[in-house]
Amino acid sequence: MALPAKDAPVLLRLDGITKRFGALTANDGVYLDLRQGEILALLGENGAGKTTLMNILFGHYVADEGSVLVSRDGGELAQLEPGSPHAALDAGIGMVHQHFTLAENLSVLDNILLGTEKLSALKSARAPARRKLADLMTRSGLTVGLDMRVSQLSVGEKQRVEILKALYRNARVLVLDEPTAVLTPQESDTLFAILKKLAAAGLGIVFISHKLAEVMAASHRIAVLRGGAKVADLPTSQCDQRQLAELMVGHEVSETVRGAGAPGDTLFVLTGVSAGESRESIRDVNLELRSGEILGIAGVSGNGQTMLARVISGLETPVAGSMRLGDRALTHANARTMIDAGLARIPEDRHRDGIVGAMTVSENLAIEAIRKPESQRFGLLRFAAMRDKAKAMIDAYDIRCQGEDSPARLLSGGNIQKIVLARTLEGEPKVVLAAQPSRGLDVGATSEVYRRLLDARARGAGVLLISEDLDELMRLSDRIAVIHRGHLSAAEPTETLDRGTLGLRMAGHTMEAAE
C-alpha cells in the first residue's frame, strides 16, 4: 500500500491529552500526529479511551489537560477551541461516531445539509447542494438516495451518509469510530477502498477498529491505547496481529480453536416460520439445531436476522409456522416461557435489550431469575442471596466493575456482554441463541465470548450463532446457513464452505448459481 510521503504536512496534533471521569483516567497524556494522506488506525481494548480521545478531538468533551492543534488550509498548526464541535467542523474535522448521529425523521439530503447553512436563511438551498453531492458521490463512490428518509436506510447506507456529511463540509481530517462494527465484509471492503481513495486525494484519516485483519490491511500506521495511555505508535508494515493483540491487552492472547464436535439429537426446530410485515420480516424459515453443535447464521444486516432472533427470544409471535424445543411447542411462547424452557438468549443490542442500565450489576445478573426461589420468597426479594450469587458470577466471568452494587450503565460494552453471558449461561441452558455476540468487543472480550459458547457446545447445548462476521462464523460454527431477504438457506457443514461462497450467498446470489 502506497505510503504518504514522510514529509507530508502534519494536519492534526493531539498534544498531551488527559481526560478524567471522576476517579477514572480515560486518556492519559496522549500525543498523536496525523499527516496528510495518511490512514491511522487506533486500537485498544474496550474502555481503553479511544472514543473519549476522538470526542475530545471533535469538541464533544473538553480535555482536562493538553490541547488539540490543527493546521488550517495546510498552514501552521494552531490550537483548536476546546469543547466546540462547531470549531472542529470549521477547522475541517469530520467525525463518524460509533453510534450514528443522524436525525431519522429527516431525509438524507437534509441530514447532510444540517448545520451547513445559516439558520437565519429563509430557504434551505437544496438544489445546489444536490449538485455538489452528486459530484461527491461519483468521485468517492459513496452512493445513497438523497431523498430517502434516514429511518429507511440500512446500517451501511447510514454509514455512507455519515461520511458524506463530513465530505460535504470539505473535511480534511476524517475520524471514524468503529466504522465496520456493523458492516458486512463486502461493505467493509468497499468502505476501505473508499477511504484509500480519499486518503490518496489528501485527507488524513483516523479509524478505530477491533478487527486486526482489517487494521493490517487498511492502515498506514497503527497507534495502540491501553488504559488511556498510548503504548505503541508504529508503521503498519512493522506490525503483526499477534503483537498487536498483546499490546492491546498487555499479555499474550490465545487463539480460540473449535475442537471436533459430537452433535447429538435434534433439539430445537423451526418449521415454516414467518413473522413480521416490513422489509425486516422472515418468510417460511426452517431450521434444525442439534445438541452439541454450533449452527451459524450468516447474512447481511437487515435481512431478517433481527426478526429471527426476536421470534426465538419470545418477543415476536410468528404469523405462521411452528417452533419446538424437544417435545415442547414454543410457537406462542413469550420471553418468560423461553427462558423456562431452557433457552438462553444473548441479544444483539446489548445496551437496549441486555441490561437495565440504572439497576445494579447484581440486579441485572438476577433479572432473568427474579421469580425463581433463589431470588425471592413469597414475592419478597432475597437481597443477600442475590448479592452472593452476583459476587460469584463476577468472579467466574471476570466482570470488571466497581462492585455488584454499581449501576450497570457504567460498565464497558465487553463487561456488559459478560453480565449477559453470566446470567444466561448460568443455568446450563439447552439452547443458546447468540445474536452478534462479539459486535464491538475487543480481542480479549471476544475470545471470552467464544470460549463460553464453545463450552456450552461441549456441554451438549445447541448454539445458534447469528453473526455478520464471517471469520467468527467459520471459526465457531459446525454448520452454516445463510439468511437473505427473510429466507434461510439449508445449513451446510462449515468445511464445505469458504468465505467467497458465503459472501456471494449473503449478497443474494442464489444457491444454485453459487454451486
Add this chain to the structure above:
Amino acid sequence: MIRFEPRGPVAVSRMIGVSVTAALAALILAAIPMLFAGLSVFDAYGLMIKGAWGSMFAFTEMLTRAAPLILTGLAAAVAFRAKLWNIGAEGQLYAGALAAVAVGTGLISGPSFVLVPAVILAGALAGGLVMLVPTLLKTRLGVDEVVTTLLLNFVILLFVQMMLEGPMQDPMGMGWPQSEPILDEAALPKLMDRMRIHWGLVIALAASLGVYFLLKRTVWGFEIRAVGENAAAARHAGIPVTATFVRVGLLSGALAGLAGVGEVAGLKGYLTADLSPGFGYSGIVVAMLAGLSPIGVVFAALFIASIFVGADSMSRATGVSNYLADLIVAISLLCVLVSGLFLRFRIRLATSSPAQETAK
C-alpha cells in the same frame, strides 16, 4: 457553558446545605411579590410560619391538606417509576370520591368496621379502574397516556357533575349539585376532637410505607423499576411488561382514588364537583420534589401544604390578595426543583481555556 457531571452518593451535610439554600432562595424570591403588595417581609414570614405550624389548629390544618397530597404524590411517583405518565390523578381522585359516596350513602348498611373498609375499597377500586383505561390503551394500542390521562380528567369531572345533578343528587339538597351525605358509620373517624384532621392521614402514611416496601423489597417492585428504566430489556429478560404496566396503573389510580375517599369520607362528608383544588396536579409536583421516593413524598407533601396553608393564612392576616399563597407555592416549587439538580449533579462552569479548566 455549563456542564453537569453526575455525582455519586450525596453527603447529608450537602443535602442539608442545598435544601437550606433552596429555601433561602425561595424566601428571597417570594419577598418580591410581598413587597409589591406592600407587606413587611419579616412580619409576613412570621405570620406564614404561625399559619402553618404556630398552633395545634394550624398544624392539624396543614396535615389535613397534606393527606390528599401524599396520596396523589404517591400515585404519580409509583406510575412515573415505571415511566407510566399518569397525569390523571385529579380524575382518579374524583372517581374514588364518587365511588366512596355511592357506597357510603346507603348502598349497603352495617357497622363501621364493615362500611369504612367498603368505602375505602370502593374508592381505591374506582380510581384504579379509571387508570386502567389509559394503561390498556397504551399497552394494547400504543396510545400516549399523557394525553389520555389528561383528557380523562375532564371526562370524569363532567361525569361527576352529571351524577350530582342526576341520579346521585341529594334529594334534600335544595337542588344543589351535591351528593347525599355519607353515613356516619361510613365516615373516616376524626383523629382529634374539634379538629378536621382525620384517618385519611393515617391511610396516606401507611400507603407511603407500603409503596416504599413494594418498590424496594418485592418482586413486583423490582419489575416496576426494571420496566421503568428499560422496558425493552425488561421484556427481553422475561418480565411481563404489560402485566407490570397494568399493575402499576391500577395501583397508581387506586392511590389517587384513596385521596378522593379521604376528602369526601374524612373531610367533607358529601361530594361536590369542586372537591379538589387540583390535588391531582399538585401530586405530580409532590412526587417530583420527592425524587419519586415514596418516603420523600410525605415530606414533599408536608412542605407544599405548609407553604400553602401558611401563606394563605398570612395573606388573610395581612389583608393581601390570597392569590399570593399560590404564587409562593409556585416559587418555592421552582426553587426546590432547581436545587435538586445540585444534589444529583456537580455543576461546572466550563470555559474555553483548558488551563483554567485544570486550575479548578
Add this chain to the structure above:
Amino acid sequence: ADPIKVAAIYTVPVEQQWVSRIDKALKAAQERGDITYTFSENVANTDYERVMREYAEQGMDLVVGEAFAVERAARKVAAEYPETAFLMGSSFGPAQPNFAVFDNWIHEPSYLSGMIAGATTKSNIIGMVGGYAIPEVNRLMNAFMEGATSVNPDVKFLVTFINSWYDPPKAKESAFAMIDKGADILYAERFGVSDAAKEKGILAIGNVIDTSDDYPGTILSSALWHMEPTVDRAIDAVVSEEFEPADYGPYSFMSYGGGSFIVDESLAPADAVEAAKAKEAEINDGLFRVNVNDSEPKSTM
C-alpha cells in the same frame, strides 16, 4: 362606637356578579365607618372551613359568606364560635345560635323583566344562557319565563347552561348559537351573553348587576340585586348585640329594596313598561306573589 370587624369569604373571585353585590354593600358600610372589612376570595371548598375558623379566631364580629357547597361544615364551625355572628348565603334555614342565612331572592324583578322581554320580542324566541342549573339560577330563569309567557303566550325559550361560572367566551358562543336559532332577546345570566347581543345588534336582559352603561342600547331590562338591606340589618343587629339567627332572605325582596327592576324605556314598548310598572306596584303592595320554582328550566322549542 368603634367599627365592628367584618370578614367575608367568597368561593369565587369578587368580580363574579353574585359576590360583587355582597362586596359592594360591605365596602359601602366600611366607607360609612360602620365596619372594618376584609375578605378572602376564590377560597376552595376544602379550605373553606379553615378560613372560617381563622376569621372567627381573629375575633371577627361578623363573617359573611356562601355556605352553599359547605353547609355542614359551615354550620358546625359557627356553632363552635358563638361570639361571632355568621351571615351565610344558603338554600337552607338559619340555625341557632348565630347562623343567619340569605339568598338572592330576586325572582320578583326577574318576573318583571320577563314581562318586558315577552312584550318586546318580535321573533317570539328568547335565549337564556346560565352557568349551572342550581336553584339560585333556576328560580330566576323560571320567574323570568313565567313573566314573559304571562304577557305573550307564544314566546318560546332556548336554554343552555355552560357549566362554568366563568367562561365569557363560551357563554358568548352559546348566545351566538341562540341568535342563529332566531332569538332576538337574550337573558344574560352570565358574563359574555350581552356581548354577543351587542355584537349582533339584539337585546339582552341583565341579571343581578346593572351593566347598562357597558352595553348602551343593548340592555333592555334588568333584575338587580342589592345586598345593602341585608348587610346593613345584620351589621345593625351585631352592633346592638341583638343578632339573631334569622332568615335574611326576604330582605332581597323588592319591598325591602333588596331587589329592583329597571328598564330602558327607549327600547321597550310603552304599554309593556306600563304593565310591568303596574305589576311592580302590586308586588310591592303584597297583592301579587311571584312563584318560586327551583327546578331546572328547559328549552321549549
Add this chain to the structure above:
Amino acid sequence: MSDILEIFMSASFWAAAIRIATPLIFGVIGALICERAGVLNLGIEGIFTAGAMAGWMAVWLGAGLWGGVLVAALTGGFFGLIHAVLTVPLGLSQHVSGIGVTLFATSLSYFIYRTALPDVASPPRIEAFQPLDIPVLSDLPFLGPALFQQTPLTFLALFLVAATAYVLYRTPLGLAIQAVGDNPAAVESQGLSVYGLRIGAIVAGSAIMALGGAFLTMSAFDAFFFGMVNGRGWICIALTVFASWRPGKALLGALLFGAFDAFQVRLQTEVGSFIPGQMFLMMPYILSIAALIVVARRTDYPRALLVPYFKGQR
C-alpha cells in the same frame, strides 16, 4: 335530523367553529414547536392565562391592541424561557417543570391583576378587536360570513400555521428543530447548539401559545377573568399528538374541535331536555381520545421528546 343538517348549512356555525378554534390554533402550534424540538410544555395552561392577562392589561393601560398582542407574546416568551432553562440545560423533568410553570404563571397573573385592580366591582373592559370587513371577500355569500368576518387575530393564527409549516419543512432552522427533537446528537455533531435550538423553540412556541390567551381577552371577549382559560391549554397538548406534530393537521384538529364545540352548543338547545348537558361537554374529550386511538399506530413521535440532553454524558 333536518335541524342538524341545518346547523351545518349555516355560515354562522362555521364562523363560530373558526372563532372557537382560534385560541386552540395558537396553542397547538406553540405546543407543536416545543415538542418538535423535543420538549413537552405543560406550562401551556399557565402561559395562556399569562398571555390573556398581560395582553389585556397592556391594552387597558393604553398600549393599543397590537401593543397588547406584543406584550402577550413577550410574556409567553418569558415563561417559556423559564421552562426552557429548567428543562434544557438543567434537564429537569419536563412534566414537573411544565406544571410548575403553569402554577407560577397562573398565580402570578392573578396576583398582579388583583393587586393592580383591587377594587373592581365588575371587570374593566377594553375596546377589543372587531371582526374585519374585508372588501369583496367578506361579502361573498356563505363564505364571507363563514370565513372572512373574523378578527385580525384569527387571520394571524392562520398565517402562523402556514409560516410554521414553511419554516419547519423548508428552512435550515426548521430542519435543525426537527433534528434536535429526533436526535440531539445529530445536531451537536453538525456544530449546532442543542441548547440554543431547544431554548429558542420553547421561547418562540410559548410566545405563540400566549397569543391564544390574548385572543380570549382581546378578541373573543374584552375583559380578563379568573379561570377564563378553563382547560383550553390542555386540549392543545392532546391536539398536538392528534396532529402527529404536523402544522396542517394541527389546524385541522383545532378546527374539528371548534366545529364540534360549536355544534354541541347548538345541539344542546335542540335536544338539551333529553340528554344531560355534560354528555355534550364530554364529547370533544372522548372524541379526542378516540381519534388518538385511530392515529396512535401511525404517528412517529419526535424520538427525543421528554429526554433531556446532557452534553458528553453517557
